[in-house]
Every structure is written in structure tokens, then in C-alpha cells.
Amino acid sequence: MKLSENFKLAFIALLSNKIRTMMTMLGIIIGIASVICIVNTGDAQDKKTAKENEKYGAGQLSVMVQPKDESASFDAKLDSITLEQIDQYKEKFADLCQGISYFQNVDQTSVKKGNTKIELSMYAVNEDYQPLSAYPLLEGRNIDRKDIEKKHYVCLVTDYFVKKYYHSTNLKKAIGKKITVSIAQAQKEFEIIGIIKEDEFTEKYNAPTEFMFPISIYDSIKGVSSPIQNISIKPKDGVNTELFETTSTAFWKSTFSSSKTSKIEAYSGTKYSKSMEKQAQQAKLTMGAVGAISLLVGGIGVMNIMMVSVTERTREIGIRMALGAKNREILEQFIIEAMAICLIGGIIGIVIGSIAGMAISNALYEMSVYPSIYIIVIALGFSMAVGVFFGFYPAKRASDLDPIEALRYE
Amino acid sequence: MRKPIIELHGIVKTYNIGMENELEILHGIDLNIYEGELVAIVGESGSGKSTLMNIIGALDHQTKGTYHLDGVDVNTLSKDEMSEIRNKKIGFVFQNFNLIPRMSALSNVELPMLYAGVPKNRRTEKATKLLEMVGMGKRADHDPSRLSGGQKQRVAIARSLVNDPSIILADEPTGALDKETSYQVLDIFKELNKEGKTIVLITHSQEIAMECQRRVTILDGRIINDTGSESDAV
Structure with missing residues (x-):
């Protein structure tokens, strides 16, 4: 049968x-x-x-400048990573590296409109910061190399910000609008060139929302160049993570090998997440x-x-x-x-x-x-x-x- | 001379061989049944008629003697081959109908064809035809619990015909039926016999036996009377 x-x-x-x-x-x-x-x-x-993990940079290699002498004082002067070194790395690791991001934390500030007060978490960033971050671009464009070199007063705000400040969900209309914020006690006006997606956490708990602007502007307001002592490198998709981490770490360590005060430490989230x-x-x-x-x-x-x-x-x-x-x-x-x-x-x-x-x-x-x-x-x-x-x-x-x-x- | 469909020669059946309660039920049966006969095997309970039926029906092997069905020596067959014989050459009709519960009359009738490997549409076609032939066409979808005794037996008869068997083997087919229904069922058997079907009917009732053209009487494991077949008289 x-x-x-x-x-x-x-x-x-x-x-x-x-x-x-x-x-x-x-x-x-x-x-x-x-x-x-x-x-x-x-x-x-x-x-x-x-x-x-992705959001908090796992899969990315964190390269930090640390004092060579562990007993050095808290505010000892350390060497910085230079833009030339970054460009050198980018050239050498063009196949493996998707981008290098760094930023400076700026004092939190707030903007008021009518009865609404919005807390802003301020970030002075380089051009790779947003693409490597957990904040995808929804509308407009990211801050680019030119903006940084030419010190354009441009910024990225979140969709959450647009909703609360302009009472609108029309992100396109927010592009081009001007907004004034306080940085290092100076009032500066920025043009919104891009909207990024805020995470659910911020909206739920009414936390400060991100505001990103070129790091060169922060430097010029302060009058000094911010030392770059902490960078995050993201490998291209599909790259062998171990190979990437070993070779990148080797590069940065050797770049700083001649430094008298500082050395490089590299951490990755991969081992932890594995x-x-x-x-x-x-x-x-x-x-x-x-x-x-x-x-x-x-x-x-x-x-x-x-x-x-x-x-x-x-x-x-x-x-x-x-x-x-x-x-x-x-x-x-x-x-x-x-x-x-x-x-x-x-x-x-x-x-x-x-x-x-x-x-x-x-x-x-x-x-x-x-x-x-x-x-x-x-x-x-x-x-x-x-x-x-x-x-x-x-x-x-x-x-x-x-x-x-x-x-x-x- | 017509060929015998069933040839039993010197059939002995003993149970519990070699043990303390060894019992010989059949003591040497000789019986030939010819194509187209309607034969009643009559005997009281304990006469050995059920044992004989089991051997004829290829449900059991004899201890001694030979049994040929349609020329095939049944004793040489394996269990699987005996199943084949029962499926294709023998059509059973039982005293208590033995329809499978919770299955429609149609499915019941189709069952032997299922085991013969007949494809679905041919099965349904043939089963429907046979059900109509026994007057159960309108109740093809009923399951046995919705049928009366007589109706169930008619379905059973249809089922027994489904693979065009060489013989119909009916064990007390009217035993569970009232008088009127019994005669209705008997009429069906007689019709089938008129159309050429060989039918062996096991019964204890003389009345039923009298309806058959040939009566073989069995007592204490021996055939004591045989009204004879026309072919034996040569």
C-alpha cells in the first residue's frame, strides 16, 4: 500500500x-x-x-592613548593621534577599514522653544562618527570632510528633536533650518543638514538627545586643537575580525613606539561578545x-x-x-x-x-x-x-x- | 468434468501437538468442491466445521493431508502468500458481519482492493457498483453503527466480491439475523450462485442447508454425509 x-x-x-x-x-x-x-x-x-553590541561599538576596535608610565599623574600630557597618522592608516588599511571615528564630548546644553525645553547631548565629531555610530541617517546628509576643513556651521539633529522642537514629523522640512546653541559659553548658530534616528530609550525616559557638529568648530571656539586620544575603527563587512584587530593594533602600537610619554592600547568588543x-x-x-x-x-x-x-x-x-x-x-x-x-x-x-x-x-x-x-x-x-x-x-x-x-x- | 476449485484430501488437524492436551479435531476430511456450486457444510458446534473453514479459508494450515485451492497447494505457501490468497481468491462473509467500525460502508467495501493495490478511482467505482448491486447504494456513506444487521451483511457480501474471488466463504452468514432478513441474504447468495459464483456456506441450521443444492454434513471431525455434487457422479 x-x-x-x-x-x-x-x-x-x-x-x-x-x-x-x-x-x-x-x-x-x-x-x-x-x-x-x-x-x-x-x-x-x-x-x-x-x-x-553594534550600537555600543562592539565589532569596532577601540584605540586609546594611555600613559606609558602607569604611575604618571592624572593630567600628565600625552601625545595625540594626528590627522596625518589617521590618513596614513586609512590608506594602508583601505581594504579592511570602513572608517575611523572620534569625537569630543562637549558640555550638555539645552534649547528652549515656547514652553518646551530640550536637553542636548553635544558631540563634536569627525566625518566618520555618524556612519560608524548606532544613529542611522534618516534625511539630508552627514557632516563631511569639507565641512570640517572649512569649519561650516552645520549640524545633525535627531528625529526626536525635530518632533519636540518643531512639533513636526516632516523631517525634510527641517533640513536647512537654523538653530542656536550654547557651546563653551558662546552662542552659535548652526544649520541643520541631516536628521539621525534617535533610539527608543531616549524618548521613553526623556533623556538628552544627540546634537552633532564638526570637531574643527569646537577647536576654534576653544582656541586649541582637541587632542585625539581615543578613536574607534570599524572593519569592512565580511573582513576577518581577528586579522583586522591584530594588524590594526600592530600599526598603532608601532606608530607610537617612539613616543616618550604614551603608548597605545587597543580593545575590541569581539572577544567579549564571542x-x-x-x-x-x-x-x-x-x-x-x-x-x-x-x-x-x-x-x-x-x-x-x-x-x-x-x-x-x-x-x-x-x-x-x-x-x-x-x-x-x-x-x-x-x-x-x-x-x-x-x-x-x-x-x-x-x-x-x-x-x-x-x-x-x-x-x-x-x-x-x-x-x-x-x-x-x-x-x-x-x-x-x-x-x-x-x-x-x-x-x-x-x-x-x-x-x-x-x-x-x- | 468441471475442475474442482477446492480439493481437500485426507485433512487432519491436531492442536497442541506433542503437549499434554494434544487434540485431533479433524480426522481425515476428503472433500472436492466444484466451480459454480452452492455448498452448505452443516454441523453442530464442536463438529469441527469452524476448523475446516479456517483451513479452507487459508487462515490456518492442516496438520496432515493436502489442500489445493484453484490448483495451488496452500500448505506450501508462506504467511504473506496466504494473505495474498485470502485477498484475491477468497471472499469472507462472517456471522457478525465484521465490518470496520467508524468507516463508511464504501470504505469497508474498498478495503480488500486497498490491500490488492488497486488505485483509488477504480476502487470507488467498483465498490459503488457492488453496493448498488446488493441494494445498499444509497447508504454508501453510512458507517456500520447506522446500519441494521441485514444491511451490514449485505455490505459484507459486497466486500467479499470486490476482488473477484474464486470462492465465497460464508461462516453462519444468517446466524445474527431474523428469519425474514436471513432469507433476503440467502436470496443474494442464490443470485450470485446463479451467475456462476462458487459459494461455501458453513452453518448449523438444517433449514438454511436445505436451501443449498449440495449439503455436506460433518460430525466429530468427519464427513458423515454428502448429498454429492453432480461432478462426483461420473
Whole structure:
């Protein structure tokens, strides 16, 4: 008998006693649902972690100037990284480096319009700062090299700022508007050339919102050039991170090798995030294993019910044999029935587990992921395997029945 | 001379061989049944008629003797081959109908074809035709719980015909039916026989046996009377 016919027969048999079928499936449903839910939540957590890491510069190499002598005083004068050195690095590492960003923190200030007072987090930045940051450009353009060289009074503000200051969500209209802020006790007017996306955190907790302007302007207001002592280098996508980190670190260390006061230290978020990743993997695997155990228990339930079913249908088996069913065909019939229960239970479990997983993810991490096809296929395969394994013994008992005895069974 | 469909020669059946409760049920049965006969095998309970039926129906092997069905020595067959024989050459009709519950009459009738590997549309076509032939066409979708005894037996008869078997083997087919319904069922058998079907009917009722052209009486594991077939008289 063809496989499809067998499955059809199996479904008919399962439909004939819906309540019993449902209760048998329950174990499988719970087992699969719990594994899917756990893995899904874990995946969402991974995604969130990755997002956070990206935002806070993981994957980027942080190069810092530190005192050569560890016992040097707090305000000892250190050498700075020069623009020539940065250009040199950029040229040498053109293939590997996506950009180098640095900035100066400027005192927080605020702007008022009518009754609204908006706190601004001020950043004097270079041209690579915004592209390498976690603040994507929504409208307009970024500050470029020319703006910095020519000291254009241009700035980037956030969409949150536009909403609160101009009471508008029309970002295009905000481009070109002028805004006056206080920097180092001087009032300066800037032209908005670009809008960046603020994160949800700021809006939720009414935190200060970002305001970016060229670092050269800050230098000219202060009258001194800001020392560049902390840069962040981002590798191009797909670049071997280890290679990138080792060679870049080597470059900067050797560049400062002749310095009398300073040395270079380089840190990357990668090692940290890799260990976090590994930990998360372990946790997922452990919980997944627990879920798998409950699946096994579900399988035992299936075997139990199949045994009862076979006993109940002894006469039916006798009839089928009398009508010409071979032992092998009876075996197939019952194994496929067990597989069908587990397959349907598995599908229901996947649906429930996915919904639960995404709901929990949303509650915990404010984001969710769809279950991966990979996991779904494995879950389905596993449920069918449980069906075959736990269905075998009852099916064998059925196929070993003597037709004459079976026909006599009351 | 017509060829015998069933050739039983010196059939002995012993249970529990070599054990303390060893019991010989059949003590040497010789019986030939010819194509197109309507034969009743009559006997009381304990006469060995059920044992004989199991051997004829390829559900069991004899201990001694030979059994040829349509020229094939059934004793040489494997379990799987016996299943094939039951599927293709024998049509069973049982006393308590033995329809599969919670399955429609149509599906029940189709079942032997399923095991014979017949494709779906041919199965449905043939099953529907046979159900109509026994007067159950309108109830093809009913499951057995919605059918009366007589209706169930008619469905069972349709099922037994579905693979064009060499013989219909009916075990007390009217045993669970009232008198009127019994005769209705018997009429179906007689019709089938008129069309050339070989039918072997096992029964304890003389009344039923009298409706058949040939009566073989079995007592204590031996055939004590055989009204004979036309072919035996040569």
C-alpha cells in the first residue's frame, strides 16, 4: 500500500476518536512547543544582544592613548593621534577599514522653544562618527570632510528633536533650518543638514538627545586643537575580525613606539561578545535538552495509547488480515498512525511554541524573531522519529497477532 | 468434468501437538468442491466445521493431508502468500458481519482492493457498483453503527466480491439475523450462485442447508454425509 494511502487511513483512524487523539498528542505538543519557545526566545535575545553590541561599538576596535608610565599623574600630557597618522592608516588599511571615528564630548546644553525645553547631548565629531555610530541617517546628509576643513556651521539633529522642537514629523522640512546653541559659553548658530534616528530609550525616559557638529568648530571656539586620544575603527563587512584587530593594533602600537610619554592600547568588543555568544548557546542547548526530555515523555504516552488502541482493535486487525492484509502492512499501518499523531502534535507544538516564544521575546526584549526553518525542520523530524520509535512496539504486537485468535476477540 | 476449485484430501488437524492436551479435531476430511456450486457444510458446534473453514479459508494450515485451492497447494505457501490468497481468491462473509467500525460502508467495501493495490478511482467505482448491486447504494456513506444487521451483511457480501474471488466463504452468514432478513441474504447468495459464483456456506441450521443444492454434513471431525455434487457422479 502506498505511503499516502497509509497516511490517509491513519488520519481517518485518528479522527474517529478525537478526544483520545488530542490527549495523546498533548505530550508531543508540550515537548515540541517548549523546545521551540525556548530556542525562539534565545534567538531573540541573541538578536537583541547583537543589536546592542553594534550600537555600543562592539565589532569596532577601540584605540586609546594611555600613559606609558602607569604611575604618571592624572593630567600628565600625552601625545595625540594626528590627522596625518589617521590618513596614513586609512590608506594602508583601505581594504579592511570602513572608517575611523572620534569625537569630543562637549558640555550638555539645552534649547528652549515656547514652553518646551530640550536637553542636548553635544558631540563634536569627525566625518566618520555618524556612519560608524548606532544613529542611522534618516534625511539630508552627514557632516563631511569639507565641512570640517572649512569649519561650516552645520549640524545633525535627531528625529526626536525635530518632533519636540518643531512639533513636526516632516523631517525634510527641517533640513536647512537654523538653530542656536550654547557651546563653551558662546552662542552659535548652526544649520541643520541631516536628521539621525534617535533610539527608543531616549524618548521613553526623556533623556538628552544627540546634537552633532564638526570637531574643527569646537577647536576654534576653544582656541586649541582637541587632542585625539581615543578613536574607534570599524572593519569592512565580511573582513576577518581577528586579522583586522591584530594588524590594526600592530600599526598603532608601532606608530607610537617612539613616543616618550604614551603608548597605545587597543580593545575590541569581539572577544567579549564571542564569550557572551557562547554562553547564550550553552544556555539554549541546556534548556533545549530539557524540552527534548519532555518530548521523550510524550513519546512514552504515545506508545501507551497505541498499545491500548491495538488491544481495542484486535478484532479489526483480525478482519484486515482475513481480508488479505500482510503482517508488514499491519505493522506499517500502526507505525504510520503513531507517526501521524506525532507529526500533527509536532506541527501544533511548533505553532504554539512560536507564538509563545515571540510573545515572551516581545515582553522581555521588546523584539522578536520568526522561528528559523532549520529549527522547524529538526522539530518535525524529531517528532516523526519519536512516532516511529515509540510506535514500533505496539505496531509489532499488532502485526504478530494470529488472525483466527484476533477474529475471536470480543 | 468441471475442475474442482477446492480439493481437500485426507485433512487432519491436531492442536497442541506433542503437549499434554494434544487434540485431533479433524480426522481425515476428503472433500472436492466444484466451480459454480452452492455448498452448505452443516454441523453442530464442536463438529469441527469452524476448523475446516479456517483451513479452507487459508487462515490456518492442516496438520496432515493436502489442500489445493484453484490448483495451488496452500500448505506450501508462506504467511504473506496466504494473505495474498485470502485477498484475491477468497471472499469472507462472517456471522457478525465484521465490518470496520467508524468507516463508511464504501470504505469497508474498498478495503480488500486497498490491500490488492488497486488505485483509488477504480476502487470507488467498483465498490459503488457492488453496493448498488446488493441494494445498499444509497447508504454508501453510512458507517456500520447506522446500519441494521441485514444491511451490514449485505455490505459484507459486497466486500467479499470486490476482488473477484474464486470462492465465497460464508461462516453462519444468517446466524445474527431474523428469519425474514436471513432469507433476503440467502436470496443474494442464490443470485450470485446463479451467475456462476462458487459459494461455501458453513452453518448449523438444517433449514438454511436445505436451501443449498449440495449439503455436506460433518460430525466429530468427519464427513458423515454428502448429498454429492453432480461432478462426483461420473
